[in-house]
Amino acid sequence: MHCLNACQSVRAESHNRIYPPGALRHVPDIALGRCPCNESDCMLSEVLTASASHRKHSLIQEKTYRPKEVLFRQGMPATHLLILRSGYAKLSMGLPDGQVQGLRISLPGQVLGIEALSDQRYPYTVEALTEITVCRIGYNDMVRLLEQNPTVSLKVITGLNQTLRDTWETICSLRTRTATGRVADFLLMLTPATTTPGQKLPLPLSRTAIAEMLGITLETVCRILSRLIRDKIIEAPPSGGYFRVLDRSRLAALAGKKAAASRLSVNG
Amino acid sequence: MHCLNACQSVRAESHNRIYPPGALRHVPDIALGRCPCNESDCMLSEVLTASASHRKHSLIQEKTYRPKEVLFRQGMPATHLLILRSGYAKLSMGLPDGQVQGLRISLPGQVLGIEALSDQRYPYTVEALTEITVCRIGYNDMVRLLEQNPTVSLKVITGLNQTLRDTWETICSLRTRTATGRVADFLLMLTPATTTPGQKLPLPLSRTAIAEMLGITLETVCRILSRLIRDKIIEAPPSGGYFRVLDRSRLAALAGKKAAASRLSVNG
DNA sequence: CGTCCCGTTGACGGCGCTCAAAACAGGTGG
């Protein structure tokens, strides 16, 4: 039910430019026991290089998804662990009362589904926002690798720690930022440092989806975006699927501005 | 600067009763290569049983802290990893602008400092709320154990996953609950299921500390507690260091009541 | 052309933050 009809234009445009350097050089051929992504920071690549001698065929497959496609759904038995290689994905949780809570936008290089190692069920739903490519490894294979290869475990632990830190940052953001600050911060997150002013950037989320991610209402998102546009800080046509940052410094100022000094700082 | 002078009375009272069963049977003697806690769910215990043959002396020490003592401080180089055996500890982060954000109250059985495995610095500050006992293992020893013993790695990963899930729940709570709901939920978290109505429960936090934990202001905490007391739902004298739940069902109703249906549920 | 969905804008109200003041407890020195 999400409005992601903007994705065509996103793909037709230059959405590749916004990915971190290196994230997009995906190697199409799947070597024996090698992760196809061939990235130095890819933990699977490292794992399988080490244990390839035991294997006849690669444990890892590359797979692509189209926009709006669901990689896996919350509550489903965990079958695979994924690493996002290119594109955007949206992580969300459904609450018992039917509400949907966005967790975060996943960027290339991040691991999806590792949290299912504990109870063998995915704790959240992952949905493709753009066209995306992932590396996939079977859940059971991954457990075996973890048991056999402590180096991977350390990498996984490091990755989880990073996720945890990001999540704490989200919490701090929720507590200290106003709705305007959250929107500004969200737009900046989608704006890589190497962006020229006014450059067209993909925004493959509907207003409703943005609202879910930021924990505010649809109307508030609209009002804030309208004000940002009126103030010539950004440009973002409705359902255009993209946006431009016209005045990055003012946007950053809004994102940095905390809400409600909250008087807790007195005992710092 | 925290007001934790209430802790004397807490210790003098019966604060032991609120701990989960089993958490308090700490074995005072430190066997060679055994975790003194001797708990079946203690990952260190299991680790060292497995690798004890290599060791001449125990890697694990028991240590106690007094209320208000700091176990470690955010930004400090990571030297030890701790497991809380008894008592309450408060995890908090300092923000760049001087504000303090409470992360969570740590209960017995939880691991403290595992997140430092990545960048070798503690990402948060841990402060004892009550008198507490912990199991301690050196950071370098822990890394070595992780490298040698995949079973521990899996346990650590499982633990991190649990922490992550709890953190997500915190996020959902922040987005969906009103201030009253947060306070009610907080009090229920400190109320074990095996509690008789009106039983005295330790509340080793000042109003300011509660406000930090819940991301609301001191005054709001006061107003909400006053109303709960006026409505005969709880009892909580100022700086008494304890509270009583008089009407658990009404408290649970307040905690469960979500704020602002937020209209996002329409697309669930 | 009607329907549906998304996006936009306005009006209104409530929750909670801010500012302010006062009650209360604990400690210290006279």
Added chain:
DNA sequence: CCACCTGTTTTGAGCGCCGTCAACGGGACG
């Protein structure tokens, strides 16, 4: 014992942000 000071807690008044309700415009589609 009392005065005094410091820090915590409580309560009140005001108001700004944001959620709610409502109406409207526009594009997609049958």
